[in-house]
Amino acid sequence: MFKGDISFEDRSDNINLSATLESGQTFLWDRVEGEIFSDDTYDGWYSIALEGKHTPTNTSEVVLVRQKEKDQLEWKSTTEKADIILYRLLRLGDNLNAIQGKIPVDDLIQKAFSEKSGLRVVRDPVFPCLISFICSSQMRIERIHGMQSEIKKEFGQEIEFDGNAYYTYPTPEQLSKATEEDLKDIGLGYRASYVERTTEKVVHGKDPRQFNGLEYEDARNALQEFVGVGDKVADCVLLFSMGYLEAVPLDTWINSAIDKHYPSCSASSYEKTSKNIREQFGGELAGYAQTYIFSYLREGD
DNA sequence: CCCCAGGCACCTC
DNA sequence: GAGGTGCATGGG
Numbered sequence: 001m002f003k004g005d006i007s008f009e010d011r012s013d014n015i016n017l018s019a020t021l022e023s024g025q026t027f028l029w030d031r032v033e034g035e036i037f038s039d040d041t042y043d044g045w046y047s048i049a050l051e052g053k054h055t056p057t058n059t060s061e062v063v064l065v066r067q068k069e070k071d072q073l074e075w076k077s078t079t080e081k082a083d084i085i086l087y088r089l090l091r092l093g094d095n096l097n098a099i100q101g102k103i104p105v106d107d108l109i110q111k112a113f114s115e116k117s118g119l120r121v122v123r124d125p126v127f128p129c130l131i132s133f134i135c136s137s138q139m140r141i142e143r144i145h146g147m148q149s150e151i152k153k154e155f156g157q158e159i160e161f162d163g164n165a166y167y168t169y170p171t172p173e174q175l176s177k178a179t180e181e182d183l184k185d186i187g188l189g190y191r192a193s194y195v196e197r198t199t200e201k202v203v204h205g206k207d208p209r210q211f212n213g214l215e216y217e218d219a220r221n222a223l224q225e226f227v228g229v230g231d232k233v234a235d236c237v238l239l240f241s242m243g244y245l246e247a248v249p250l251d252t253w254i255n256s257a258i259d260k261h262y263p264s265c266s267a268s269s270y271e272k273t274s275k276n277i278r279e280q281f282g283g284e285l286a287g288y289a290q291t292y293i294f295s296y297l298r299e300g301d
Numbered sequence: 302c303c304c305c306a307g308g309c310a311c312c313t314c
Numbered sequence: 315g316a317g318g319t320g321c322a323t324g325g326g
Contacts (some may be wrong), residue, residue: 024307025307133307134309136306136307136308137306137307137308137309138305138306138307138308138309138321138322138323139306139307139308139322139323139324140305140306140307140324140325141306141307142325143306143323143324143325144306144307184322184323187322187323187324188322188323189321189322189323189324190309190310190320190321190322190323191309191321191322192322194309194310227309227310228308228309228310229309230308230309230310231308231309232307232308232309233307233308233309236307249307250307251307251308252306252307252308253307254307268315268316269315269316294307298307
């Protein structure tokens with residue numbers, strides 16, 4: 001077992017791990033339940049198991065992380081390179097003060113920044129992100145997470161770490177072994193066929209990462225070639241996985257926020273409203289503003 | 302019993 | 315392109 005800390009004490013920003021992992025932008029992390037460690041305290045850990053394509057070691061790894069202090073993370077892992085993994089997945093390199101400085105401040109933004117201090121946009125692996133947001137339509141956040149847990153347990157790879165079992169998210173090839181019926185059996189409902197058909201497209205060579213160099217709006221349109229991916233899900237994949245920080249997913253929460261706080265941005269189509277609200281939030285980092293507002297509003301103030 | 306959930310595909314016009 | 319419908323499932 002490898003262990004380490006990641007300290008923010010020599011920087012001006014920090015991280016709020018629970019806000020980052022439990023605000024509905026990623027469904028791939030699990031909050032660890034129970035006394036899984038005997039060697040020290042066991043509260044507050046989050047876990048993820050990564051398939052080898054997504055690790056610096058090229059082998060599957062488990063990473064556990066928790067908030068040790070306000071400006072410090074603590075991790076345990078199967079690899080000594082867990083810090084590299086965490087920097088990527090949690091965007092620890094982002095300078096939150098610089099980011100907030102580029103977003104026009106108003107009352108709502110100010111409250112969200114202050115209430116959710118340390119919240120970071122995540123960078124999920126692309127395929128798991130794509131599938132989990134296909135599952136997200138008309139579904140509560142807790143259940144979306146539950147669906148991903150089922151998908152991992154049924155079709156992912158089990159990895160043991162310190163006496164406990166963890167499951168990677170299935171690769172496209174692994175998930176393609178699931179039939180539509182299998183997916184319905186784990187509660188995906190009408191999304192089962194979307195997941196099945198999208199997985200099939202990925203297995204047959206349509207990798208979402210091939211859209212990485214595209215201009216934002218082109219990438220958003222391109223992602224909609226997958227089944228179950230409309231404007232909103234495409235924006236989620238762009239923002240929470242592909243690093244398009246200007247993407248602003250327009251969901252029910254953000255749309256009601258627009259009606260209430262930015263009525264002049266409301267327009268007749270997703271396309272136009274999206275353009276307006278991105279401009280309102282300062283353009284290139286608008287997605288960060290969206291993530292703070294979503295997290296702040298959803299939790300209630 | 303009804304209503305709703307980080308929308309989307311599909312069908313008209 | 316804009317506008318309306320049906321949609322699986324579980325929890326309140």
